[in-house]
Amino acid sequence: MKTTVLINATIYTGKEEIESGFIRYGRTILAIGETKDFEEKEEDTIVDVSGKIIVPGFIDVHSHGGYSWDSMDGNAEEINQMVHKMQKEGITSYFATTMTQSYENIEQAMVAIKKAAEVNPVIQGIHLEGPFVSVVFKGAQPEEYIEIPDVEMMRKWNDLSGGRIRLVTYAPETSDATAFEKYCIDNNIVLSVGHSNATRAQLMDSKASHITHLYNAQRGLHHREPGVTGHAFLAKLYSEMIVDGYHIAPDMVNIAYQILGADHIELITDSMRAKGMPDGESELGGQKVLVKDKQARLVDGTLAGSVLEFQDAFKNMMAFTDCGIADAVKMSSVNQAKEFGLTKKGTLEIGKDADMVLFSQELDLEGTISFGEIIK
Numbered sequence: 001m002k003t004t005v006l007i008n009a010t011i012y013t014g015k016e017e018i019e020s021g022f023i024r025y026g027r028t029i030l031a032i033g034e035t036k037d038f039e040e041k042e043e044d045t046i047v048d049v050s051g052k053i054i055v056p057g058f059i060d061v062h063s064h065g066g067y068s069w070d071s072m073d074g075n076a077e078e079i080n081q082m083v084h085k086m087q088k089e090g091i092t093s094y095f096a097t098t099m100t101q102s103y104e105n106i107e108q109a110m111v112a113i114k115k116a117a118e119v120n121p122v123i124q125g126i127h128l129e130g131p132f133v134s135v136v137f138k139g140a141q142p143e144e145y146i147e148i149p150d151v152e153m154m155r156k157w158n159d160l161s162g163g164r165i166r167l168v169t170y171a172p173e174t175s176d177a178t179a180f181e182k183y184c185i186d187n188n189i190v191l192s193v194g195h196s197n198a199t200r201a202q203l204m205d206s207k208a209s210h211i212t213h214l215y216n217a218q219r220g221l222h223h224r225e226p227g228v229t230g231h232a233f234l235a236k237l238y239s240e241m242i243v244d245g246y247h248i249a250p251d252m253v254n255i256a257y258q259i260l261g262a263d264h265i266e267l268i269t270d271s272m273r274a275k276g277m278p279d280g281e282s283e284l285g286g287q288k289v290l291v292k293d294k295q296a297r298l299v300d301g302t303l304a305g306s307v308l309e310f311q312d313a314f315k316n317m318m319a320f321t322d323c324g325i326a327d328a329v330k331m332s333s334v335n336q337a338k339e340f341g342l343t344k345k346g347t348l349e350i351g352k353d354a355d356m357v358l359f360s361q362e363l364d365l366e367g368t369i370s371f372g373e374i375i376k
Contacts, residue, residue: 014347023355057092057355066275092355100130125166133195138216262327272305
């Protein structure tokens with residue numbers, strides 16, 4: 001078996017920093033350590049990457065689309081092309097994300113994502129964002145398709161997906177969600193509060209352990225009611241953040257980082273089909289979207305997902321908080337793998353998938369390796 005060895009890199013494994021390290025890999029990681037301890041084997045192809053930084057591949061658990069495509073389009077071939085483009089951002093594990101739409105459209109999306117995932121292991125799951133959300137904080141979710149949490153809908157969609165739903169965004173305050181929550185927990189689906197007007201007291205009674213795009217489309221922090229944001233802070237829940245500088249002001253990103261710490265934040269893109277495309281008119285969930293100056297908005301001005309690329313979220317997090325690369329790695333890879341039980345992902349260790357991102361010293365992305373293959 002032919003193997004590749006990268007030598008003389010600064011490696012952030014997700015657990016430690018190796019200042020001058022090597023990593024040997026095929027489809028999985030075969031060895032890792034300090035370059036001074038490296039012993040060449042006959043099957044090795046050695047690549048000197050002096051001055052480069054290597055981090056674990058990024059895990060995006062909330063992204064609708066990009067590069068003209070969307071997970072809701074119901075086309076498996078296009079979903080795979082979309083995911084391939086996203087790998088160039090350093091994304092090596094992906095949760096295809098749906099949105100509030102008709103029952104039939106979501107059903108079609110489940111079938112297409114299942115078909116795509118059967119041939120594309122980068123797709124590690126599905127994030128069902130809606131339709132079980134609140135009208136009060138619908139954001140860019142079409143109101144006419146909003147439903148209360150429904151076990152039978154959830155069961156049918158999960159069955160159609162081949163059991164691939166790993167995360168569901170819902171508003172627990174809209175009904176008695178006890179049976180819905182039980183089904184999700186029993187089926188290894190993480191419950192995430194999002195597009196929700198829930199109070200802290202209501203959330204204390206829920207089984208949710210995750211927050212969808214912290215600060216955005218939720219009851220915010222108030223001195224007489226902590227709301228969804230305050231509950232995330234107090235309960236130290238895994239909290240997604242769209243760190244593009246538009247969805248959340250940089251100072252507010254820093255506040256969340258100071259309170260939650262690197263162990264409870266998950267960077268996401270929440271990208272829509274306009275990512276990677278020229279400014280102009282686009283679409284999200286059948287709604288007209290206008291894209292200008294790296295912002296995607298509905299006609300009424302509501303932010304409609306993002307056009308954020310993951311490597312920019314990674315760099316922005318460090319710029320907004322002064323955190324180091326090791327903490328950024330936790331928020332881009334380690335936490336997601338831990339929360340969702342992605343045992344072959346998240347850190348650079350022997351036996352794990354050879355998923356990694358190469359950066360220059362200036363943190364310009366120079367390459368993505370996914371399952372040991374260089375993404376071109």
